[in-house]
Amino acid sequence: MTLPLETHPYGEHDVVMPPNNPTAHDQSDVPLDVRLRMYRVLHELRQFEKRAYDLFMQQLVKGTSHLSLGMEAIAAGFATAMRSDDYTFATYRGHAHTLARGVPMEAVLAELLGRSNGLLGGKGGSMHLTSVEHGVMGSYAIIGAHLTIANGAAWSAQYRGSGQVAVCFFGDGTTNIGAFHEALNYAAVFALPVVFVCENNLYMEYTAISDITAVRRPAADRAAAYGLDPVEVDGNDADACYLAAEEALARARSGAGPVLIEALTYRHGGHSRADPGKYKPPGELEAWLAYDPLKVYRGRLERLGVEAAQLDRIESEVAQAVDAATDAAKNGALPDPASAFTEVWADGGSSWRS
Amino acid sequence: MTLPLETHPYGEHDVVMPPNNPTAHDQSDVPLDVRLRMYRVLHELRQFEKRAYDLFMQQLVKGTSHLSLGMEAIAAGFATAMRSDDYTFATYRGHAHTLARGVPMEAVLAELLGRSNGLLGGKGGSMHLTSVEHGVMGSYAIIGAHLTIANGAAWSAQYRGSGQVAVCFFGDGTTNIGAFHEALNYAAVFALPVVFVCENNLYMEYTAISDITAVRRPAADRAAAYGLDPVEVDGNDADACYLAAEEALARARSGAGPVLIEALTYRHGGHSRADPGKYKPPGELEAWLAYDPLKVYRGRLERLGVEAAQLDRIESEVAQAVDAATDAAKNGALPDPASAFTEVWADGGSSWRS
């Protein structure tokens, strides 16, 4: 029996360096207007998450919350490539994926604050963001299940002939749970129009993925087990994610079956608000901060000749939007106490007796 | 969405032919005394299962039961190669694996009949055969769990430094359930001394494995997902199984970690007693009957110069043993009614109150 923590002390596993290839997609064929939209989205996600963090520190957000700081390129790239009626399935780390589909910041922030103007009226919270009208079919907080649920949405799309695709985001640690395996085999067998996106940020909660996974690439090295091709993408390059998404969505939409993508990225902050952070080897965070998806993308846009002033304007517009959303969320009323007893059933109520 | 039953009618999938290579291991290095022991075991399993089937038809065996007719070479080969203190983990299709470890026929048959002289006193039945003193750590009737439990026994062996190996048998259909994935990754991560043996008999219950699995080889094509080598073996050739077992056991015992083996075989009878059998394409059963593991092995022993008379003697000795076991089982008393209320707890009782 080899025990990871016998071979090295906790937190002293090998550092995984970022690709450090910021110019890779300078010449790739992504229209400038799309790029500018993605730049805005990247900043919306970044500034929103920072604000969410601040509100925690002010004890205004209760419970827990899982931020996507450092992982924004994946949400921005995929959401931008998706058709407006495609389905998003996210995890407890779902703020970014929800916002990237166009869900208003106020509703999300108010949900974190447990207010009546929250996206779920305060009944779901940070880990369960859902906006059916935006195609965000839910954020799921227990690892694994939502991969199988995404299959169901994909199945329904096929059955109805709607041409919709379901895109399911999950983490590296999730590739080791049973539901991952069941979902991938099931999707492949029935050639479902679903795209599985593994956000490999190198860690589960406080344990390095490399310490508890039998293969180096948690998702890509599993693809062949389902008759799929391994697909790896630079998760810190929004263009790389956008292009991978376009290709995968087209393939799934064409009826060719599921796609499994592994996007390499990094979590700048803790897993959740209680994170001690002892598990990251020295130098790793710094290396990834230097390859920050927002820096990468701004650099590219500048190389492509976009005025710094235009980019600054986008950032300040976003900042104003976040401030406005914050005020609106803070000013939201507490939920109506009666709402605790509604929507257990389709009749709107919660009665279990007749 | 491609649906298996759209591409072909039920039961009309492609026939999978047996290897049809009976001489493959004529010259392999398996001592003759071992081969004669395996020949006896093969017949014990075959004749026992036939008797069990007859007793069903006589309504003496209640409930359900899953026979290994046609699959005997795997149980015989592995059990013969195992150390006496190695652990066996079996499924509801566990008569063969239980007997092959030396558990008396009477106790097993009496358990099928629900008698007090049954291996489990009539409390477990055909699907849960267990004999700790023989290293048979249980037969598990819900798909998947026992792969993870076998890991635990392997872990304990490692921790205790006993040098024991756990061998876990399961079917092709089981490779699509979540617990399979969790167990394989877990075993690989901790390099547990466990050998996973997939008995690929081409079907789950009434559905062809090829119709609901994303890869051709349900186990071998998954090995790489756990950093393991694919190992395929002719499951109808007892020597092939024995040699594969020897190698796998040695590897696991050495601390090199788990092994995943796919043994190709075929179920001559139905999945269980209620089986309609409509799902087998024409010609398939016949082809596999012609490559019957007992025929294959008898042919080899004869080519190696063993007297037909000696082999016949073994068969008739086994026949007598099965008859004797049948009588003893039939003559067993019904379980003491009080036994229904014992052994819920380690204190021997079933009281939930104090």
Add this chain to the structure above:
Amino acid sequence: MAVMTYRDAVAHGIAQEMERDERVVLVGEDVAGAGGVFKTTVGLLERFGPKRVIDTPIAEQAILGAVMGAAMTGLRPVGEIMFSDFFAVCWDLVANQMAKTRYMTNGQVSLPLVVKSGNGGTLRFGAQHSQSVENWAMAVPGLKVVTPSTPVDVVGLMAAAIRCDDPVLFFEHKGLYATKDEVPDGPIVDELGKARIRRPGTDATIVALGLMVPRALKAAERLASRGIDCEVLDLRSLVPLDVTTVLESLSRTSRLFTVEENPRLLGWGAEIAAIAVDEGFWHLDGPVIRITTPHVPLPSADSLEDLVIPSIERIAEDVERAMQS
């Protein structure tokens, strides 16, 4: 009027709904080509085709996930979990996902789905293939729980379950599959949450479910011959729970018994007894007696299984003893 088995009634009820509603689809292990391991879906593949009747891998989480995801996006799927014991391998989908999603999303997501499953004992399948687990589901807010005891109820309650916009667990009792009864021609649609008085009586109320209903009825006959006139209620669904009918009956008889196949602790009868001692306290003339399988796993031997699952004899004796003391 046709005489039909409880088993055939399952396929009959599903077919009735698939006929009228394109959105109804069926998935599960061996449900299509083989018509189900219990033969409860025979003919559906032939009649509705492989797009609507689908055989799956052995992957209960994947099956229920597919059902849930399809239900939230416009279909009305029926999934099968072969034996209800297997709910344990996919309980997260049932208890944490299906049951909670409408509430967590404040009503954004509807889950019009049915999960059917073979439930209960008496077939000598042993501890892992014989459980009665309706109580597992009753304990989880957000699930409707149905257990029919007759062929006509199978058809009508299956139709009601499929038309219901909430997740419904539909428990078919394996020990009743072979039973026969008359089923009226034409569409049958029943209602969830309505108990049935199977036998009116004045001395005591016996509440039963599934296979325990016919047993309770037979016991009631014997008790009648001994001068005890029992009213037998068939709950039919645990959620919604027809508290009204139970308390009304209790108010007339003043004595209450439950007959449960599940193990004793927190069987559904515990909820009935607890409601009775709260809302029905002033009607009670004596203890509420729960006649249940003892709190042990189910043994496989026929002689032992028959000993632990409530029998007609035991029901009659326990009721008589309680009524006399």
Add this chain to the structure above:
Amino acid sequence: MAVMTYRDAVAHGIAQEMERDERVVLVGEDVAGAGGVFKTTVGLLERFGPKRVIDTPIAEQAILGAVMGAAMTGLRPVGEIMFSDFFAVCWDLVANQMAKTRYMTNGQVSLPLVVKSGNGGTLRFGAQHSQSVENWAMAVPGLKVVTPSTPVDVVGLMAAAIRCDDPVLFFEHKGLYATKDEVPDGPIVDELGKARIRRPGTDATIVALGLMVPRALKAAERLASRGIDCEVLDLRSLVPLDVTTVLESLSRTSRLFTVEENPRLLGWGAEIAAIAVDEGFWHLDGPVIRITTPHVPLPSADSLEDLVIPSIERIAEDVERAMQS
């Protein structure tokens, strides 16, 4: 005598047993290097090394399978399921395997194992991370079910659970982790199946568990000031269930209340009420009242969560109302 948090008491109790018995090992997600996501296993890796304190992949079935297989072959493992809601992803291991194996094998297999888990609400974690699921386990024969409410009980009951030769589910209340109390020095070993009278009283018996114990005690103080003298029992374990202590108290007070954090239907209080209306019927002077979370999933907003989980106010009001009517 040291003052210790409920949280630290968990590691303290496990360490006490690891110290005396080499066979005791600990596995779970983030339990080693990080000392547990709730910090209930801090220091154990450093003290007992990586062979005995092991971080696992996210694979609850694999974790519990490892625990079960190790227990049947000579170890006495402690496994962690981070949040008790996650029992749903590995319920087969618990309900179908661990609970039934000794019985099915007629006593051949012993399973001396403990599964510890963070349970319960009030932390605003929402519907999938706040459930109280002791009742799921109580309904399954073959499982022992423990929920301590004080640091000293955490230590003593953890020791008793680890020394027990049966599978024990050990529920730690997340809402109590931060609470402090004095813990005597030296080894502490308690006993499973013994309820404690936390407050003697003469007018009514209030049975509580976990976080509801301190709330029931505070409510009892308020009720005392209103002239109602309540006896408060801390069940501490649901299996074995200390029926004797409950019925004795009832025989003295003639009124019974349960305070439960779980949703209403088939909460553990239903079993207490059902036992009372059977074995304690002639002692009851009035209805048995269950004060529970309503039968809804748990909302995440603090204002809503506080509304649904029984509060000191609600307990006091409900008891007072019932005692007056």
